[in-house]
Amino acid sequence: MLDSAFFPQNEVERLDALVACRLMDTEQDERFDRIAKLAKRIYGAELAYIAFIDAGFQWLKSTTRDAIPKVMPRECAICNYVVASGEPVVIGNVHTDPRLEGNPILDLITHRFYAGVPLIAGSDLVIGSLCVLGDEERDPASFDLEPLQELAAIAMDEVSFWQTIQELKRKSEIDALTGVSNRRHFDDALERATRRAHRTGHPVSLLLIDLDHFKGLNDLAGHRAGDEALRRLGALLASAVSRPDDVVARYGGDEFAILLPDTTLDGAHRVGEGIRKKLLNEKIPHPTRQMVTISSGVACHVGSAMNSELLVSHADQALYSAKRAGRNAVFQGVYA
Template sequence: MDASPDERFDRVTRLAARIYDADVAFIGLVDGQFQSLISLNTDALGRNVPRRDSVCNMIVESGQPMVVGDLKTDPRLAGHPLVPHLTLRFYAGAPLVAEPDLVLGTLCVMKREPGDQETFDLGPLLDLAAIAANEIAQWKLNLELKQISETDSLTGLPNRRIFDDAFERAIRRARRTAQTVSFLMIDIDHFKALNDLAGHQTGDKVLSQMGRLLSAMPRRPLDTLARIGGEEFALILPDTDGAGARIVAEGILEKLRQAAIIHPAGGLVSASIGGASQTGAAACASDLYFAADMALYEAKRGGRGRYSDKAG
């Protein structure tokens, strides 16, 4: 839902608009809260709407196509919160079916004037919806293959390229949903001394251990953990405020203490973590990264092995 615009989906909406002589055609995907239009041939509709307020949600929940001759008078839409605000009257939509029991969203066409729902030919719309669903499945497969090719071989974590893409998506999500996104930078303390005293093979072993430790921490599907360079790791936390980010960071520090990895200079291997959070339209990737970096510097200056945070 937060991916960049894609011409493959725009072709489908253009075809749907031409076939049905529609004023509006769009592909909308849903998650638990929102419908997001990933392809839209006009500015007549907003790109994002709460899922419960979307006419398309009726199709998603039923898994069946729907044709409405007149949105203003159809009894199925009586009391619908969005309909009174629409200037469009005719609506037809088909589900994007990924699996028998999984509907990802809809392909819809709309017109300014009412139409005859009884004579409407759903065939082309269903075919185009199937094409769109296949394109989404192919896009997902390509993304998974790309992630495999962009995995850090030492730690098994995504590398910097995957992180950069995920970071931009998280920022777009925060802007779209008006939620808070948090970002953690995690840096192994005194790593140069570890390499100098015990050799790079030992350094690699510690990096691998750190990767396994971070990977074992509980994460949600949208969270992204990556090794972004040297002894530095990053964790992107969409829909997470500063208090939630602190809980995650403190959990990482506690797990590292429990792991009791011996440092050749004496004591145990520790890490410093810097965090930052931003909300909604104010979210900016470069500002959020800079704020977390400054917080990491403060954690180092404050004695290492601790968490510090800043406003993004």
């Protein structure tokens, strides 16, 4: 069985490169499907797939048929040998290869032959593999890897193109006033976080944040003062998170949202409480209050229980509880 500690020396850098691609947990894409289909046809294989491997899981971006699980623990993935070595891996018979002895994946597949080549980002950062599998045993020494490597290079061209498109899309998803993400980007990120939670079994937390007595600020101090408060809160929220998959968004009007994948309810509450205290230190003046404050509601769903609509609803309920209790508070909602 694969050693779970079998990681490349540049593991941190390659994970950063994978995150930067923003491909994990995205929907099916014909551009990648075509590459897998070509690999299957060229080699007369029973199965071809494009796999990406993060810290704990292998995830298939494209597969010619569902002969192996779309998601599996990294330690069970034959493709982990490709990632760990940075080199092509060809196995004549996976059921007799001593490296795979005891691997539970062998109970799920009838294929014998395996060949995989690395998907390389930058100079030597292997983020996944392009693989073909066959029902019959083959001689690794006589297998021609060149077409598979060429297709892998084309796959990485598609990854680069995908990144460019996502960056252009990202620029259209920034709220002009506050500089954080807009509602459209938040909705997309929430659906992606849902797919990720279902894949990994990890938690997803959400904070909904509302400026207290914002109407009074606008009516009495003017819209310019209201806009300035929104800008300063947006900047404060953006500085409060730093992980690539965390999302700060203007949810609507004076309401903001912070999406925190892989974060527990208590962890999200600490983030919210830290933001509340930092805003107090900003001492933004309010015409009827001493200063501008915020109320926040926190909710968390875990793994298969993650439901995007319910998560928002649960965080919203907690937000209104904070307001009813007197505002300037962070309330925890549902932990599902």
